[in-house]
Amino acid sequence: MKLATHRSGRALAIAALAATTGLVIAGCSSADPGSSSSDESFTIGIVEQQLANPFFANLQQSAVAAAEEAGLDVMTAESQSAGDSATQVAAIENMIAQGVKGIVLDPANASALVDIVQRARDAGILVVTVNTSLEPADAADASFETDNLAGGALMGEWAKASLGDAEPQVAMLDYDLSDKTAGARHDGFLEGFGLTDDSPEIVGTALTESNVETGQTAMENLLSAHPDINAIYTINEPAAQGAYIAISNAGKEDQVLVTSIDGSCAGVRSVQDGEIGATVMQFPSRMGELAVEAIIDFVETGEKPSGVIDSGTTLITDDPVEGVESEDSAWGLENCWGE
Template sequence: MALALLFTVPLAACSKRADEAPIIGIVTKTETNPFFVKMQEGAEQAAAANGVTLLTGGGRSDGDNAGQVAAIENQIAAGAKVILISPSDAKAIVPTITRVREGGVLVIALDSPTDPMEATDGFFGTDNYRAGELIGAYAKARLGEKVPKVVTIDLIPGHPTGAQRHNGFLKGMGLATNERTSNENASPSEVVCMGNSIGDQAKAQTVMENCLQSDPTVNVVYAINEPSAAGAYNALRKAGRDKDVLLVTVDGGCRGVADVAEGHFAATAQQYPLRMAELGVQAAMEFFKSGRKPSGFVDTGVALVAGEPVAGVKSLSAGEAASRCWGTK
């Protein structure tokens, strides 16, 4: 879904001394996941182009709410008037965001929304339900008449991004699922095994190994992101199942696109974190200039990347996707 970028004007606009460079903070889920490294890179480029100071920080891993809270507090103490954040725990971070917004700080979510989404001033990110639908529809088309026996390697319980991708994938597969507004993962009978990886490769490999032990006849694997998909692929390869199981995921980074080209992943849904960061910095600059704030959701785009194209499902080739991996759409 794509909504126009809307702005509201507060009673008092943000002010600063003429000789002070505005300060923006960006807080990612981790500072090591390639997706968030690229997001920080986009923010750094946009900040440099606009002559603003950028502070960076993040959690130690997906789900590290305490680390994100500490990063926000450190950035506010250093003078940040805008915080761009990809929330690890969509609910637990809300009290901190509410407090800093009450103090006059603009807070924009990138990639993942808070729960509720309205806890931030705006949200720039992927339509994650749509991303799931794309890879689900592709897996369904590739599977043909075979009865689906699905493994889902998920994020953490109750996270909007994880639930939307999971449920969207099931929708694309034509299976019973939850609505896009639900933060609970659906589990129709065709899903023979589910497990949480926290987006981590090693944890995902363990989940996949356990699922293969519980049901060795699986034929479709959905993974929350490309590090998780890499872990699943390692387990499938060791079990000799990497050639006959469809493995689909979401991210669209350069390494993930290469994995599609090499046949490790059947497909991925490509996101654009550089675009998310650029829009966040642009909104911050508007706030500094006029006091206007963004509101609502802005879709930064998603595209299916497939190793083998199928009729009726629009996709990019790995070569096409490599030219735009994680860049501005």
């Protein structure tokens, strides 16, 4: 286990326990964290998903930075793989034992963490989720996340307006629609375009694994069956990048509009290069900052946040259309996340 070098005296004491639990401790104050006074430090916990994913890494980095800027001590932990709730449960158990005042949680499993979150809340700890909420959402005090329905709607509105008078021939490159995020993005795109799953304008659908390889394969199959496709929805930017490879190989770069969502720097560069027509940027750093601010407010005032709080979305395109607010790829590259 790695321990951060900027730790308070109390964080050093916690480190002995953390060595057996995979926790990382950081901080910059030696004040007694048991006090809720605004000029004294306290400890918060940040529990993320696997940090090899740049989205999760950016979210945690922003939360840690916001906490340290406020003079707080921080305990961090990450899941080891997709869906790894066991590591997160163990981390929260240790955070409860160490008396953290609040926990920022990006749940690896929406239902498996409900019981441990309730234990934390019963101990007087504010628990806010980021990126995705628990099931039910009110199992945590609040959630700071992307409104994926609204993000999908931006994609659909732009695609419809960009097609103009052309008859829509739309393909959907999805991920498992039982996934809350995937379902919301899919439904939002259809809503924004003015379609339903049964609309004849939807000429083909395919499931991907949200990566380049399956995006390319899915698009190759769709183009083979439906060569007149002129607009596609993709679950995320890697799937869109794979789809574009298939489109380019088929010589249909000028025929097919590609839409996506995420706002990674790689995705924005694909917009700049003309591979993706438009992508919707989400803001993991804002999620982390808002979550930490909510915990600080709770400790200082006793006021709790509630509900699902939208961390914002922005459409990125170099081909703007009337009636759909957007920013260009230059702006996107200044505000994107990842590499």
